[in-house]
Amino acid sequence: MVSYFLQHIQYEKRLSHHTITAYEGDLKQFSLFLHFQYELKEPEKADFQMIRSWIVSMVEEKIENRSINRKIATLRSYFNFLLRHKVITNDPMLKIKALKTDKTLPKYIEEKPMENLLDDIEFSNDFVGLRDKLVLELLYGTGMRLAELIGLKISDLNLYNNTLTVLGKRNKHRIIPINKSLVEAIKNYLKTREDITQDTTNQFLIITDNGTQAYPMFIQRLVKKYLSLVTSLEQRSPHVLRHTFATHLLNRGADLNAIKDLLGHSSLAATQVYTHNSIEKLKKVFQQAHPKA
Incomplete structure (x- = not known):
């Protein structure tokens, strides 16, 4: 289903190439985590606990909260896509919350x-x-x-x-x-x-x-x-x-x-x-x- 999702955001959502590449990378990382930790080959079958474990593992690896939140946003879009296409009946992302981040002002040139x-x-x-x-x-x-x-x-x-x-x-x-x-x-x-x-x-x-x-x-x-x-x-x-x-x-x-x-x-x-x-x-x-x- 990942490939269908990527086609959806490319041809229907018309997201930028940069965004699509980021989504694809996030979903590959998530799939690898599920494969090695749970021997699960289909990311659409992941539940709340599995997703939470992935987030915890990234925190332990000292990945920045802002980067983790982007990956959370990717999963939110992916599971929302699955829900709308009736591939799943319950959204495992409902209880997942974004991590706190420090507000950074946009960088600009004088x-x-x-x-x-x-x-x-x-x-x-x-x-x-x-x-x-x-x-x-x-x-x-x-x-x-x-x-x-x-x-x-x-x-x-x-x-x-x-x-x-x-x-x-x-x-x-x-x-x-x-x-x-x-x-x-x-x-x-x-x-x-x-x-x-x-x-x-x-x-x-x-x-x-x-x-x-x-x-x-x-x-x-x-x-x-x-x-x-x-x-x-x-x-x-x-x-x-x-x-x-x-x-x-x-x-x-x-x-x-x-x-x-x-x-x-x-x-x-x-x-x-x-x-x-x-x-x-x-x-x-x-x-x-x-x-x-």
Whole structure:
């Protein structure tokens, strides 16, 4: 049933490749645990005690609570799938609770380093340079997810209206406005893109040096390479640019609901985490500037 579940989240739920890989890895680990501890080959037959034992074993192995909670979430989705398809009659996850975790604020890059990266650092005027800068401009200028960037097609661009359309989680489309400088960057890139690939069937906007569709590791390496020039943050990923986009908008007074829509969050609660960054920044300003601080 695991393979059916993975097909379900890929083709019906339309989850990202990264998420599907994580789910698959979690379920493989769970299946191995059941096999060696209980000689059980079918994970759908696991009960509450078996699941609890797996969680306890991970705690004893000093695995971070946040990672364990992600695996718990995987099992919750899996057994919910089994329940809806009447493979099981009782959900063994009902009594399983997530472990307590320390709240961590989203990591982001300050405005000045981002300005240095996009305005001061020289990018070559060939295909590679124009593409690399465009990737950074798109991630920081729109807040889109890695999977959304990779899936972005030329037909999703509306350069006349200065907008683009991305396909987000749960197969939902959203329109994101883009500024004029980003529009120009896209136009310049598209001219050189034609020289790299003659494959008219490949309509994905961002392509590799060989003219094929970009893939997660390719973008991750690209982003890390350039962010390393302006920040010492341990995390230098595409998602950090998404956090940076949201935090900078909020710091400059953008409405939280508008940021929610731009990010494609399903609820305001997911967006409110960025308000904590703004509060922390206000505290620092207060401490530095107020005579009684």
